Amino acid sequence: MIEVVGLGKRYGRTTAVRDLSFTVRPGRVTGFLGPNGAGxxxxxxxxxxxxxxSSGHALIDGTPYRELRHPLRKVGALLDARWVHPNRSARDHLRWLARTNRLPPGRVDEVLDQVGLTAVARKRAGGFSLGMAQRLGIASALLGDPEVLLFDEPVNGLDPEGIAWIRGLMRGLARQGRTVFVSSHLLSEMSQTADELIVIGQGKLISQSTVSEFVAAATEHTVRVRSPQVERLQKALVHKGATVEQDGATLVVGGLSSAEIGELAAAHGVVLHELNPQRGSLEEAYMRLTAGAVEFGTS
Known part of the structure; x- marks a missing residue:
């Protein structure tokens, strides 16, 4: 588990993070979202x-990272995929990490296979594409078989197959009971991967909730309705207090659930050809809640 309590960071007169508190729990993928410069x-x-x-603290299972006895066995992280000596091979880079953290040498080949780099394990990391460098960074994060994992933009440079792979990897790690904390700008990917979201803006917490709660709180749910008796239905809906937009035989209804609309139609003898709830998207919710936090503030 990751606990952030009253965390703050100032660089001169600029405040990058201010009084930030949240908890990242095990057994789920927690997405970390916010505009550029959000902190x-x-x-x-x-x-x-x-x-x-500058203030506050961050704990990993109750302990500051600097005080962990075997940090790579507790925490794995990918912050910069290019953080590797360019003249080292992928295998040598991982062997160096394993040796300096007293990890079994056999673990190196296990993670190379896990991330799909076995065939290029002896090639210099400096010649890797961004996608291959990302995979090597993920292998480094997994090397100590840690309970807590942090990934910053892990799908950068990956092709669609690679993106699907990292999505499955993160969800698999969470199912094993690990804490998975991932920052990404790809909202469509977060909507498919994350169980929970932490959203910040201008260094402050905007929201922490499940993905469905986040979307529900920031977007309007409507129902798409088609009927050959649309005029009669529209009058009944307006009388009930719903908002209605008409496009030919189709109505977009707000303020009532699909069940309520179906019951109302039945009560008025109206035939329905379509009754389709329209859910807001993560992108819509994110844009609405972060609209005032796009420009990074100073103090």
Whole structure:
């Protein structure tokens, strides 16, 4: 579990993170969203002890990262896929990490196979494409078989097959009871991958909720209705207090559920050809809730 309590970070007169508190729980994929400059990368760096907070603290299973006895066995992270000596092979890079963290050498070939790099394990990492570098970074994060994983934009440079693979990997890790915390700008991917969302803007918490709760709170649900008796139905809906937009034989109805509309139609003897709930998207909800936080503020 990751606990962030009253976390703050200032660079001179600029506040990157301000009084930020949230909890990332095990057994689920938690997405970390926010506009550019919102403080996501800074927050992740403070969780990992790479930046010192100006205020507050971040704990991993109750302990600051700097005090972990075997950090790679507790926490795996991908923050920068290019953080690797360009003249080292993928295998040598992982062997170096394993040796310096007292991990069994056999673990290297296990993670190379897990991320699909066995065939290029002896090639220099400096010649890797961005997608291959991402896979090597993920292998590094998995090397210690950690309970907590942090990924910053893990699908950068991956093709559609690779994106589907990392999605399945993260969800699989969460099913094993691990804590998975992932930052991404790809909202469509987060809608398919994350169970919970933490959204920040201008360094402050905007929302922490499940994906469905986040979308429901920030978007309007409507129902698409088609009927050969659309005029009669529309009058009944308006009388009931619903908002109605008409396009020929189709109505878009707000303020009533599909069940309520179906019952109302039945009560008025109206035949329905379509009764289709229209859910808001994660993108719509995100754009609405972060609209005031796009420009990064200073203080």
């Amino acid at each position: 996501k990368s800074t927050t992740m760096r403070m969780i990992l002890g790479l930046d010192r907070p």
